[in-house]
Amino acid sequence: MENQGIFWGIAPIGWRNDDLPEIGAENTLQHLLSDIVVAGFQGTEVGGFFPEPEVLNKELALRNLKIAGKWFSSYIIRDGLKSVISAFHEQCQYLQEVHADVAVVSEQTCSVQGEDTNVFQNKPAFTDQEWSVLCKGLNTLGEIATTYGLRLVYHHHMGTGVQTLADIDRLLEHTDPHFVHLLYDSGHIFVSDGDYLTLLHKHIDRIKHVHFKDVRKDTLQECKEQGKSFQQSFLHGLFTVPGDGCIDFTEPYQTLVEHGYQGWIVIEAEQDPSIAHPLEYALISRKYIDEKLLIKKEEKMV
Numbered sequence: 001m002e003n004q005g006i007f008w009g010i011a012p013i014g015w016r017n018d019d020l021p022e023i024g025a026e027n028t029l030q031h032l033l034s035d036i037v038v039a040g041f042q043g044t045e046v047g048g049f050f051p052e053p054e055v056l057n058k059e060l061a062l063r064n065l066k067i068a069g070k071w072f073s074s075y076i077i078r079d080g081l082k083s084v085i086s087a088f089h090e091q092c093q094y095l096q097e098v099h100a101d102v103a104v105v106s107e108q109t110c111s112v113q114g115e116d117t118n119v120f121q122n123k124p125a126f127t128d129q130e131w132s133v134l135c136k137g138l139n140t141l142g143e144i145a146t147t148y149g150l151r152l153v154y155h156h157h158m159g160t161g162v163q164t165l166a167d168i169d170r171l172l173e174h175t176d177p178h179f180v181h182l183l184y185d186s187g188h189i190f191v192s193d194g195d196y197l198t199l200l201h202k203h204i205d206r207i208k209h210v211h212f213k214d215v216r217k218d219t220l221q222e223c224k225e226q227g228k229s230f231q232q233s234f235l236h237g238l239f240t241v242p243g244d245g246c247i248d249f250t251e252p253y254q255t256l257v258e259h260g261y262q263g264w265i266v267i268e269a270e271q272d273p274s275i276a277h278p279l280e281y282a283l284i285s286r287k288y289i290d291e292k293l294l295i296k297k298e299e300k301m302v
């Protein structure tokens with residue numbers, strides 16, 4: 001049983017990765033979108049290789065697919081809000097033209113996400129003054145997003161200044177709930193804090209976009225022991241799709257439904273597509289959603 005207010009999507013990151021353009025470069029937009037249809041999803045997020053709105057809209061319409069949103073790396077602390085604003089307007093303009101719902105924002109000042117450094121031991125820690133600049137800046141960007149009919153959803157992320165539950169608490173406490181919402185990413189919070197439920201329950205009212213990312217527990221242990229970077233970790237197979245890792249998504253899904261969540265749940269697993277066949281993994285996640293999450297309570301009891 002599909003829940004009426006929830007859209008299921010799958011991110012292009014299993015096919016191609018914006019941070020490592022050389023992997024999966026053979027996967028075209030048409031190939032990706034057709035795989036998404038085969039796997040039974042309703043849409044996706046915009047990848048760095050996506051074309052201008054007119055071309056994208058045609059490919060989407062041919063397959064009855066929708067766009068949820070697109071990632072935006074902000075450098076509010078490093079560069080100042082002024083220099084971020086014009087790029088953000090451009091992003092919102094694009095998103096409006098492809099009829100998206102959310103603008104995904106992640107502050108990348110001093111991020112080690114793309115660095116060759118142990119991501120399990122290194123992350124930026126913002127000063128009080130930097131937190132204040134960031135939160136004020138996000139309020140402004142969130143207000144801009146609303147003028148395009150979009151919601152700004154903040155993406156907490158490994159190796160960034162907003163990674164742990166404590167970081168997220170602080171960000172949410174000092175931003176305006178009308179303009180700054182939360183993107184809940186199960187994989188990032190689990191790798192960071194070893195727990196994916198506290199964040200969900202604590203901030204359920206601010207969650208307006210969701211990434212269901214699963215984690216291979218043994219691989220996580222290996223990556224930690226070997227002090228791998230973020231990129232080395234995902235190339236080593238840290239992340240996978242729901243149904244293939246250690247996260248039980250039944251409680252997150254039920255919690256969202258019980259709180260009347262309306263919006264996207266996007267499956268997102270960055271893996272090397274030459275090792276993890278993207279369509280095969282998309283189908284694994286679809287099967288898991290259908291058999292473990294969408295099945296009615298009565299059916300489960302039989």
Ligand SMILES: O=C1C[C@@H](O)[C@H](O)[C@@H](O)C1=O
Nearest residue numbers: 018071155185211268270
């Ligand atoms: O939502 C995401 C977008 C990616 O660019 C990022 O690196 C990934 O980890 C993620 O969760």
Ligand SMILES: [Co+2]
Nearest residue numbers: 155185211268
């Ligand atoms: Co994510």
